[in-house]
Structures are given as C-alpha cells and as structure tokens.
Amino acid sequence: MSEPFDPADVTWSRVSPRLAAARITTTCIVFALPIAILVVIAVLTGELWVWVSAAVLALFVGWLVLLTRRQVRAIGYAERADDLLVRKGLMFRQLVVVPYGRMQYVDVTAGPLARKFGIASVQLHTASPATTATIDGLPPHEAARLRERLASRGEARLAGL
Amino acid sequence: MKATDEEIAAETVDATAWRRMHPVTPAIKGWKVLVAVLAVSWYQLGENLREVVSLRDGHVWLFIIGGLAVVALIGFGYSALAWRATRFAVTDDAVHLQTGVLFRQQRQARLDRLQAVDVVQPLLARLVGLSELKLEVAGGSGSAVSLAFLKEADAEALRTELLALAAGLRRPAGTEPAVAAAPVDPYAKGVDAPALDDATSVTTPFVDAPERPVYEVPMPRLLVATLRSGAMVALVVVGIAAVVISVISRDVGAAFVLVPALLASGGFIWTRVNQGASFRAAISPDGIRLRHGLTESRAQTVPPGRVQAIRLSQSPWWRGPDWWRVEINVAGYGHGEDQARETVLHPVATLDEAMAAVWLVLPDLGVEDPQATLDAALHGRDQDGGFTGAPRSARWVDPIGWRRHGVLVTHRALLARSGRVFRQLDIVPHERTQSLGLAQGPLQRRLGLASFVVHSTPGPVSPSVAHLDQKVAAALLDEQSARARSARAAAAPERWMTTEPPA
Structure with missing residues (x-):
C-alpha cells in the first residue's frame, strides 16, 4: 500500500479470507x-x-481467482476515536472516512452464499448517498460487534445534518 | 410510520388540533387524473390518426365524451374521498399528517429536523387562491410532508408558525389559538400581524419574521442568459447541419430532423425561463427566502445552517458577461422531478450577485478578503488566492483543465475549484461535511496523484478535487476530518433561535 492510503497512526483490521472463497x-x-x-x-x-x-x-x-484473493487482502477497516476508515481496491484505490456522528444507520446483511461461508456485510449510511462505506466479509460475531460499537459511538456523537 | 388504526394518533395529538385541507382541494387534484388519461389517449390516437379520422362520423364521439365524463367522475370522486381521509395537526414538536383511503398512513415530521418549508402554487391553485405547503425533513425520497391545498393566507400563517416552532420558540402558554390577544413578536420589530379573515382560518400567535431583499433577477437578463446556453448552441449546430444536408441531398425532408431538437431545446428554454422568472432572494432570521416561477410560483424558506453545499458554475457562453449559476444542496430537496426547481439559489448571477449568494449561505467565509478569494476561486488558476493546485504531472491526466484544479481551506469552509471551459466552484461549510473519501486510479498512482472527495447530501453539488498531489490529498483528508469535527462541535443549534449549547 502506498502512503496516502496508509496513514501512519492507523492499524488496519482485515476481513475474513472466507470472503475470497465466497467471491471465487x-x-x-x-x-x-x-x-x-x-x-x-x-x-x-x-x-x-x-x-x-x-x-x-x-x-x-x-x-x-488470483485477483480476488489479492483484492480481499486489500480490504481494510479501522476504528479511530472519532471516525471509521474503510479502504479497498488494488488498481483503483479508495479510502473513506466516516465520522461516527454522521452515521444515520448501519446495515448488516448476509445473503445465502455469504451465510454458507459464515460472513456478513456491514454498511454505514450517512445522509449522503455517495458514502460508500461497505465492509464485506466480516465474521457474523465481528459484524454484530461492529454494529453495536458503531451505533453506540454514533449516539454519543450524534449531530444534526 | 404506517398505521391502520387512527387511535395511534389520538394519543399524541389533541383531538381538537386536527385540521382538514381546503374543501376545493378535490376539484384541483381531480384534474390530474383527467389530464393523465387525456395525455395517454392523445398519445395512442396520435399513433392511429388516420383511423380516428375515419371514425369521425357516427356515435363514436358520444362514447368518447361519455368515457371522459366517467374518468372525470372517478378522478374527482377519488380526490373527494382522499380529501375526506386527509387531516393534519401541528404540535409543538411535530407536524402530523394522516392520508390514504384504503391504506391509512400517518406521518410525523419532527420540527427540529425541518430542512425547508415551501409554499407552492401550481397554476390552477393560484387562480383560485390556494397554496400547497411543503415541509422537507431529509428522510430520503418521498419523505416531504405536503399539505395541499390550503388558503393562501392560511398557508403563509402556517409557514410562519412552523418556522417559529422549528426555531425553538414556544406558543404562549394557556392561550387558545383563536383568542390569542397579543401576538408574540419574537423579532422585536414592528411587523403586521397575519390577517385573520374568517372562522376556518388558521390562527397563529406568531408574526412573520422581517426580511431584507438581497437580489432579484431582471427578466431581460434571464432571457438573454437562457438563449446563450448549450441548448441554443446545439440547436444552431443541428440547424446548420440540417440545411447543409437538405441542400446536398436536395430533399427538404432532411429538415424534419430539426423538429425533435427544436422541441427539446424549446422545452429546456421554457423550463429555465418559467422557473427563473421574477426570481427574488431575501434574508430573514428564518433563513434564506427564495421566490420564483412564472406559471407555478414557489416561495422557499431555507432556515439557517440547512444549506449543505454551494456550487457556482459558468458555461463558456456566459464568460463574456461573467454570469454564474448558483445551486445548493439542501437535504430533502433534490429528490425527483422538482430537483431543478428547488435547488437553484440564483439562476443567472452577475459576479457581485454570485458573491451575495455565497454570503447568504456563508456570511463569514473565514478569510480576510472574501471578495478577492472568491474572485481567485472563480477566475484564477494554479496558486491564485492561496489555492493549492494540482502538480504539473496532472497535465497527463487532464491536459486542458489541470491548472484549474485546486482547493482552499478557510476557517469556515472548503473551496474546490475546477474546470477551464466549464468553470466551477464548490463550497462546503466544514460542519456540513458528511464523510470524506480519497480515490486513486492506476495512472494517478504512477504520477503520484490522488482525488479528494467530499460527500454531501443528494443534490446538484458533488464536491471533489481531482488530481491533487497524493501527499497533499492524504494530509487534506486527515486535517479535514478534524476540522469538520471541531466545526460541528461549535455549530449553531438545530433550533436556530434557541441559545442552548449545541448537543
């Protein structure tokens, strides 16, 4: 990862490699x-x-197949004190910063295939449809933990639009 | 918020607080059904015009007229039922609206989430002196609460009341609305109390906030500006092409390709003129007030702090007189067909008016000399006015416009400049930033560039700065999230007349 997509003080969490299996x-x-x-x-x-x-x-x-494995390894997220970072992409890289106070709601979804592989997606929604903060491939317990965590942090920092 | 049982509402709303729309409403809404049926059948008839002509004799016409009468009856009948099923109530905290003949729906719009209040008068309603009151509450598509139709004076009185309640003012305790003796004047300025004409009229203890006109658009400028547009240029190009083709092929039929183009650009020009006609903007303690429209008149009120982003744009045909189109993002606006009507802050502004429009939204731009900064932002390139421009390597990805890409961060807002031919400037107040993004394609990575994106609510403005140096972009992402956080902490309260510390 080149520098702009890897801020110094951030430790990234990876998603489950089972996501690669599901996508493949x-x-x-x-x-x-x-x-x-x-x-x-x-x-x-x-x-x-x-x-x-x-x-x-x-x-x-x-x-x-090879590309998918690398793409899944490139997905990362990090919970900072006031915002959530989501990073993805190899060729077209993307980094999104979502302040907790800006979250309107959090979706946790798991399709039939994802359930078979034991993974779920967490998606953060702000008032902007352009916010593409989706984390695919989380183990269900981690997805639930993240949802609870985001919801409680969002409440603590809730601001209007 | 669907409820099949009306009693749900009864718990929160006093039974006497419920009000109905004006009884003429079904007569106005019913026409829509007839017009829709007529439009569909006209379209169908147009396909088989010849057959229709052959059917002209005989009793066919009787059937057609009879059919139309039945359709009209159904339309008006349904509208009457819908009117009977519709009622609304205003409490201190929310507006409740019950609608639906078969599927009952109750909607509750919280006033502290109010984003804008519009009084809309379609042509027909205007003729009989009725208005629709629309409340935007930022809940996505179809979340607006529409109170249609009310008497003009009632709609305006209700708007005053809603804005006052949303601002955090309270009704004087214990007063019956109908016998409110002395109107509360929250703005401490002498303004006439709203007229209370008859018993059914909406009475309110509040008076309208005083307003100060800021600018208005003269009709000649609007017409000239609309004619100097891309639609007109396209029309001229198509026209020349059609003439050339018909001369070469010696066939006048080629000129008929002009017809759709003519209709399209005619429609565009009509829409622009119709919507921008007699455009006036004013500022009041309740926020920005916009009035415009030729056939359908619209009076918008956007309370303070509700504008999420501003865009100033200029096409090459407006460069001579230096005119700008100013558009805004307001949560709740910008869904569906009304977007183009609701999101215009100035249809064609001179440079001074464009600056006034920015001032309406952001009285303090956060720089010492806002005029010079805006001038540099609108006309400048590279490092003019303190902007951070794109590095030289950006010319490989955007050979024409690379020198215009730039960003300036002030104490209050982020200014994103772009476009050499179609100039553009986006302004986002820090406290209105939703989320931030960084994007980099393979070519950009090789050149050490990255694009910075600010996510705003749905609307015409989607602020971004393309092709910045990747280190600059990364630093911007980091600083901007901190800045947005501190700006939100210091932002004015949602209920703008209260002085409570921000939550």
Whole structure:
C-alpha cells in the first residue's frame, strides 16, 4: 500500500479470507456454464478455435481467482476515536472516512452464499448517498460487534445534518 | 410510520388540533387524473390518426365524451374521498399528517429536523387562491410532508408558525389559538400581524419574521442568459447541419430532423425561463427566502445552517458577461422531478450577485478578503488566492483543465475549484461535511496523484478535487476530518433561535 492510503497512526483490521472463497465461488458459478457449453461444442465439432476460446475463458477465470484473493487482502477497516476508515481496491484505490456522528444507520446483511461461508456485510449510511462505506466479509460475531460499537459511538456523537 | 388504526394518533395529538385541507382541494387534484388519461389517449390516437379520422362520423364521439365524463367522475370522486381521509395537526414538536383511503398512513415530521418549508402554487391553485405547503425533513425520497391545498393566507400563517416552532420558540402558554390577544413578536420589530379573515382560518400567535431583499433577477437578463446556453448552441449546430444536408441531398425532408431538437431545446428554454422568472432572494432570521416561477410560483424558506453545499458554475457562453449559476444542496430537496426547481439559489448571477449568494449561505467565509478569494476561486488558476493546485504531472491526466484544479481551506469552509471551459466552484461549510473519501486510479498512482472527495447530501453539488498531489490529498483528508469535527462541535443549534449549547 502506498502512503496516502496508509496513514501512519492507523492499524488496519482485515476481513475474513472466507470472503475470497465466497467471491471465487460466485465467479466460478457464473463462468461454469459458458465454459461447459464451449467444451461441449468443441467436443462435438472438434474445431480448434472453440477449444482455444474455452481455454482463454478458463485462464481468465484463473486470473480472476488470483485477483480476488489479492483484492480481499486489500480490504481494510479501522476504528479511530472519532471516525471509521474503510479502504479497498488494488488498481483503483479508495479510502473513506466516516465520522461516527454522521452515521444515520448501519446495515448488516448476509445473503445465502455469504451465510454458507459464515460472513456478513456491514454498511454505514450517512445522509449522503455517495458514502460508500461497505465492509464485506466480516465474521457474523465481528459484524454484530461492529454494529453495536458503531451505533453506540454514533449516539454519543450524534449531530444534526 | 404506517398505521391502520387512527387511535395511534389520538394519543399524541389533541383531538381538537386536527385540521382538514381546503374543501376545493378535490376539484384541483381531480384534474390530474383527467389530464393523465387525456395525455395517454392523445398519445395512442396520435399513433392511429388516420383511423380516428375515419371514425369521425357516427356515435363514436358520444362514447368518447361519455368515457371522459366517467374518468372525470372517478378522478374527482377519488380526490373527494382522499380529501375526506386527509387531516393534519401541528404540535409543538411535530407536524402530523394522516392520508390514504384504503391504506391509512400517518406521518410525523419532527420540527427540529425541518430542512425547508415551501409554499407552492401550481397554476390552477393560484387562480383560485390556494397554496400547497411543503415541509422537507431529509428522510430520503418521498419523505416531504405536503399539505395541499390550503388558503393562501392560511398557508403563509402556517409557514410562519412552523418556522417559529422549528426555531425553538414556544406558543404562549394557556392561550387558545383563536383568542390569542397579543401576538408574540419574537423579532422585536414592528411587523403586521397575519390577517385573520374568517372562522376556518388558521390562527397563529406568531408574526412573520422581517426580511431584507438581497437580489432579484431582471427578466431581460434571464432571457438573454437562457438563449446563450448549450441548448441554443446545439440547436444552431443541428440547424446548420440540417440545411447543409437538405441542400446536398436536395430533399427538404432532411429538415424534419430539426423538429425533435427544436422541441427539446424549446422545452429546456421554457423550463429555465418559467422557473427563473421574477426570481427574488431575501434574508430573514428564518433563513434564506427564495421566490420564483412564472406559471407555478414557489416561495422557499431555507432556515439557517440547512444549506449543505454551494456550487457556482459558468458555461463558456456566459464568460463574456461573467454570469454564474448558483445551486445548493439542501437535504430533502433534490429528490425527483422538482430537483431543478428547488435547488437553484440564483439562476443567472452577475459576479457581485454570485458573491451575495455565497454570503447568504456563508456570511463569514473565514478569510480576510472574501471578495478577492472568491474572485481567485472563480477566475484564477494554479496558486491564485492561496489555492493549492494540482502538480504539473496532472497535465497527463487532464491536459486542458489541470491548472484549474485546486482547493482552499478557510476557517469556515472548503473551496474546490475546477474546470477551464466549464468553470466551477464548490463550497462546503466544514460542519456540513458528511464523510470524506480519497480515490486513486492506476495512472494517478504512477504520477503520484490522488482525488479528494467530499460527500454531501443528494443534490446538484458533488464536491471533489481531482488530481491533487497524493501527499497533499492524504494530509487534506486527515486535517479535514478534524476540522469538520471541531466545526460541528461549535455549530449553531438545530433550533436556530434557541441559545442552548449545541448537543
């Protein structure tokens, strides 16, 4: 991480590596059908270019798998005294600072796949829709702890708009 | 806040406090149904115009007229039922509104969360002397409380009352509203008491806050400014293209491509003129007052501290006379179709008026010479006026406008400058900062740049400073969150006439 996205006095918490597994599963589900169809066509017709495109697609999925693992490692969050930092992205990096007093509500969500993998998402909402402070891939107990913590800190520092 | 049981309301609101809308309301609202049906059928008929012409004889017309009568009956009937089901009450802390024929809804708008109060008069309501009172409470789309329709004088008296209550003033204890002998004058200035014309009229112990006019927009300037716009330029370009095409192809039919463009830009120009007509701004203890509109007149009141951000923008066609369009973010405004109408602070400002508009929102910009600073912010580039500009490496990502990107932090606000052709200046008071962000793409990382974003409530202003030096941007992020925190701690209370220490 380069310096602007890594302030000196901040210790980052990482999200669960199970998020990478969940995302990779989604990717595989999405790409499994096209690859399967290509392979079937290739077997039936025996054309070389169909084999090649199936292989290219498979390689692409492999690259996505590697990328997802790195992306998940790049997600970080930190609770400071007065605000929450959320950082994500490798190529397009993003860092959001949300003051606790500005939080309007906190969402904790977990879809069926996320539940299978034992992870949940925490999303902070301010009065601005541009605030994209979502932390994916938290273990449920950590998500609940964070929600409680944010709610109590938000209450203590509640300000109007 | 849905309730199927009216008794829920009865606990918090005194039964005698409930009031109804004006009985003419269904007659005005009912037209909407008829107009909608007419518009849809006109659209359908337009598709099959020839068939309609062939049907002209015979009894078809009777059926059409009969059908319209039924639609009108349904429209007015439903509106009448809706009117019967609608009632509202004002308590010291909130406005309660009950609506809905089948699905009962009760909405409670807390007055200390009041963001703006508008008195809106659509053309038809204006003809019969009625107004709609709209309260914005920053709860996202559709959260506004609309009281439609009330008598003009009632709507204005109610607005005065709501603003006074929202400001933290109290009704004099123990007085019946109808027999309030001496109106409480919270502003200690001689202002006429609101007229109490008949028994059904809304009575209020409060008087309207005095106001001082700040600027108004002359019609000729509005017309000229609207004609000097991108829509007009596009129209001229399309026109020339159409003429060239029809000359080359020797076919007049090519000129017909002009028709949609003509309609579109005509519509745009009409909307701009209609909304900006007789635009007046004033300042009062209740905040900024804006009045405007040709067919639909709108009187907005934005209490102190409710403006979240300001944007001044200038297209290249306005550079000669140095005119600026000033827009604001107010929580609650900026949802749906009314956004363009509600969020304009000045449709076409001269330089002096633009500065006055900024002053309306931020009387203290936090610099010694606000005029010079604003001048540098609007026209300058690089380090003019103390701005921190983008470094030279930014020319690779924005070869045209890189010298205009800049940021200035004063004691009170953050100024973000950008745009060389389409000039722009965004101002965010520190205490109104929601959250902050930093973004960096791959190219920016190679060049050591980063973009700084301030998140504001929904609206036309989305402040950001692109392509700053990444160290500057990171430092800005850090300092700005501290500054926003201390500014919030020192900010004026939500109820602006109270002197209680901020929560």
